[in-house]
Amino acid sequence: MAGKCILCGGKLRNGICTECGMDNNKTDSAYRSQLNRNQCESAPLTHVHGEENAEPYKKPALNHPRQQERSPSDQDGNTAKKEMGAGTTPRKYTSNNGNTNNTVNFNSYREMSKRPGGTGMSAFHTPRDGSKTGLTVVVIAVLAGIFLVAIGYENRTEESITAEKIIEDPDYQDPFDYQQPYDYQQPYDYPEYTFDPYQYTTKELAPEGENWETDLGAGAYVVGYDIPEGQYIASAGEGMRLEVADMDSNVWFSEYFGENDNEVLQLDDVRLFTGAIVMVNGGGNIHIVSENAQAAAVLTPPANPLTEExxxxxxxxxxxxxxxxxxxxxxxxxxxxxxxxxxxxxxxxxxxxxxxxxxxxxxxxxxxxxxxxxxxxxxxxxxxxxxxxxxxxxxxxxxxxxxxxxxxxxxxx
Missing domain, CATH: 2.60.120 (Jelly Rolls)
Structure with a gap:
């Protein structure tokens, strides 16, 4: 059983890796050289990756709906099926955000009034004797609109006026103008994030309890039966993994133990609520210890009714x-x-x-x-x-x- 896979480090059986499936029997230099070969090695340093027949990026117009910028021919069949479901007709992109149910067919309405018995539509057919009344209504509506616009202009907030001045400034630069060069050498400070597996739980552990500790080998355990409820310190060696699944308490996390990146040697705050499933993987043990374990509340699980191996x-x-x-x-x-x-x-x-x-x-x-x-x-x-x-x-x-x-x-x- 000696030897490790040259690709992933897994165990070998007859030269075949049991974890990634790589054939390690091929030990010639040409085979090994392909492991880390880059498809761009033979290309000039100035080459650029791109898709065939790809159209150049076109900056979208400010405050312009994207639905109007695309036609049905711009969208491939796979995308349309994804949005509408397989076996259905892709929807049409129109000026009302893709909704064709209320799209007006003006040609059909013009034809309706010409057909025998056609009722037409009142919105497109004005009686002759109502022309003066209609003109009066239009004049009143125009004057009312001018009055409302004037009120809105006077009631503009200071922020909106400031924004208008900034945009109208001849030196103003669009922050999303992708034509401007970006300094990739300038480091970006990513916000620090710390994962808290208990941020969504509303449960609390009892502050007092008993001192309790044990070693957990590979397997599945249930809090309240195999482990008392409580706050624990967990420690383990290389290769061990601890997973806690407790959807009833809105808690789930998985941690690997070791000295590599994204691994830990000890967890100082492992909160285990009754009913949680604790799963352990690895060849050793995870040692857990608590000072507020609710050992008196542990239930004795039933014996297994099965006996046959x-x-x-x-x-x-x-x-x-x-x-x-x-x-x-x-x-x-x-x-x-x-x-x-x-x-x-x-x-x-x-x-x-x-x-x-x-x-x-x-x-x-x-x-x-x-x-x-x-x-x-x-x-x-x-x-x-x-x-x-x-x-x-x-x-x-x-x-x-x-x-x-x-x-x-x-x-x-």
Whole structure:
């Protein structure tokens, strides 16, 4: 099992990477040189990327609706289908924001008055005896409009007058004028952002409790049954990952442990509310410790009604090939690879929840993200478990949370 993939660093089986699938048997220099080869190496330094038949960018007119700038021919069929749905006729782009339901067909109205029995439209047909009355109405409407415009001009705010002066200034430059050169050498100060996984929760933890600590290996755990509710400090070594899913409390986050970028060695504020799902991945343990754990409120989970072990070598479906339930997934042979399980997709979804982890019969410090066993995998009816050519055993876990196995994943919705 020695050797690592030259592309991703994953484990090799017969020279094939079990993680990215690359064939590492091809060790000639030409093959390796292609890994980091850039398609632009042979092009001149002044070359520019662009699409064939691409039209040059045209700056949009100020305060001009974009719908008027595009014609139906400017929009390809794929875009039209995306907006209207497959199998429907693309809508026409008109001056009223694309709505053709109220678009007036003036030619049809002119023809209606000429046809025998045509009623015409009063808006386009003025009786002769009402010409004077109509003229009076028009004059009054014009005078009223002038009066309203005068009032609006006098009531302009100072901000609007200032904006007009700025735009009318001959030295004014449009801030969105893309013809102006941009100094790419000038550094841009991005606003500092700190992710707070608890910013949307309204729940609070009890300030007092008991001192409690434990080590969590790879597996799924439920707060209130396996772990007391409380605020924890979590620490772990390289290759470990902690995920907390608690939609009932509006909390979800995932953290990798290690010394690389975007990894941590310790989490000082892990708030676990009753009902949250805590998932651990990796070959070691995550140590959690709390000073306000609600240990007295922990419920004793029911015993697992299943007793039969299942040997799995390829893909099997819960409820069809083996009973649905809660299992520990354990390596059965001297091998390594990926094990995954996917829940049945819900109505209207393209796929269901999917979980995967790296497994190895003999975990080592060289590959700290591989584990030999994954505890408490809840497999509802219809869940497909895939061992990717490995031989693993599904061993009934010591406990379950409920025999409503599908409800276990409500915290992911």
């Amino acid at each position: 299942i040997t799995l070598t390829d893909s099997m479906v819960a409820g069809e090939d083996f009973p649905e339930g809660t299992y520990d997934i354990v390596m059965a042979t001297d091998d390594f690879g990926i094990v995954s399980y996917e829940l049945p997709k819900e109505q209207g979804m393209d796929y269901g929840l999917n979980f995967s982890f790296l497994m190895d019969a003999e975990p080592s410090v060289d590959y700290p993200d591989y584990t030999k066993e994954y505890k408490n995998a809840v497999l509802p009816k219809g869940t497909t478990v895939t061992a990717d050519g490995l031989t693993v055993k599904l061993v009934p876990s010591a406990r379950i949370i409920s025999e409503d196995y599908q409800a276990f994943y409500d915290n992911y919705n």
